[in-house]
Amino acid sequence: MIESTPPGVRFPLGSGRDPDIGTNSLQNYQLIPNPLFSLVVRESPDGTKQPELLLEKSLDREKQRNHSLILTAADGGDPVRSGTTQIKINVTDANDNAPVFTKEVYKVQLLENLPEGSLAFQVKATDSDEGVNAEITYSFSDISNRARQLFTLDSRTGDVKIKGSLDYEEGKRYEATVEGKDGGGLSAHAKVHIDILDVNDNAPTLSLLPILNPIPEDSVPSTVVAVINVRDRDSGDNGAVSCTIDGDLPFRIEPSSENTYKLIIAMLAKALDREEAAFHELVLRASDGGEPARTGTARIRVAVLDANDNAPVFSQAEYTVRVPEDVPVGFTLVTVTATDADEGLNGHVKYS
Missing domain, CATH: 2.60.40.60 (Cadherins)
Structure with a gap:
């Protein structure tokens, strides 16, 4: 019996047999009470009684898939004789439940x-x-x-x-x-x-915007040489970046705004001296806060322009010349030499 069978449907049952006649023959059927089923006895024109099982309420296989009923057939004799049979009902599934x-x-x-x-x-x-x-x-x-x-x-x-x-x-x-x-x-x-x-799968990247390169050697401390923009595509600590400069050089990095730094001249007694170093190779390093940390680098070459910060220096502090009294006019008495550590016109020495 499928569980989607509507209430009110009847199911014919097999008839009982009694060889006696008259009132001693089969007279009635009874069903042990059940909330889902009842018994209807239909009498044929020839007087034969036909039991039918009536479905009173909807079936639900998910609650109960098997039902067992007891049907009793009784005669009208004295004493009454009866027989029983078991009705087994298997409820088959209907697709009445959604996932x-x-x-x-x-x-x-x-x-x-x-x-x-x-x-x-x-x-x-x-x-x-x-x-x-x-x-x-x-x-x-x-x-x-x-x-x-x-x-x-x-x-x-x-x-x-x-x-x-x-x-x-x-x-x-x-x-x-x-x-x-x-x-x-x-x-x-x-x-x-x-x-x-997020995982720390991106290293920081640095981009440089030169502001003053080459830079005069007499530039004052805190002069901005370049602006550095640092970017890390990660988030949180993985994207939190700090920027440093390698080596002991006359430059330092100073935060400017979020993810932006300034490369400036350090505040030293003598920050730049072209005569000592005409250029500086800088390695800028940006590291994030991941574990392990990832690092990005960028290089910049800063050239130093000459300033006229060196006076000429004679080869001797004092020249002593002995001149004979008969020296002819136009005779070279002595040659003086001076050098200047600067370059270009600043290093060109004139004598007077």
Whole structure:
């Protein structure tokens, strides 16, 4: 008997037999009381009584799949004689139950460095029916094109796997709707919220904007040589960057604004001296706060322009010359020489 049978339907039962005649023959049928079934006895034109089982209430296989009834046939003799039979009813399934997901909303967090093919999560639905009516097929019913490129759903198991490269910097959150449909066509839906978690997979990058290069050697301390912009695509500590300069050089780095630094001349007694170093090779280093930290570097060559900061120096502090009294006019008595550490016109010495 299928569970979708509506109340009021009758099921003919087999008739009892009694070889006696008259009042001693079969006179009546009785059914042990049952809340779902009752007995209707229909009498044929020839006087034969035909028992019928009447369904009083709706069946539910999921609550009770088997029913056992006792039917009694009695004659009219004295004493009364009777016989009994057992009626076994097996309730067969109807697709009267839709699938039910274990969660209305699946909330998932995934690290962005999970490799392709990894199991991200699983959706699961159950169905109280049986057989084909309980076989559930899973599918995405509402999902963006980008999410469909990243995730695949196994229609049989409900396993959601990664099929593309996750990137927190490209997409931090995805939403989708999953459908579970049974073999009879009934379906259910659940929401899926996927949050991508950042990992420190990006090193800082530095870009330089020269402001004063080459720089005069007599420039005052704190003169800005270049502006440095630092960028890290990660977030949180992974994207928190500090900037330093390598070596003991007459320059330092000073924060300007968020992710921006200034390369300036250090406040030293003698910051720059072209005569000691005509240029400086600087290595700028930016490190993030990840664990382990990632580092980016940039190089800049700062040329130093000459300033006229050196006076000429004679080869001797004093020249002593002995001149004979008969020296002719135009005779060279002595040659003096002076040098200047500066360059160009600043280093060209004139005598007078």
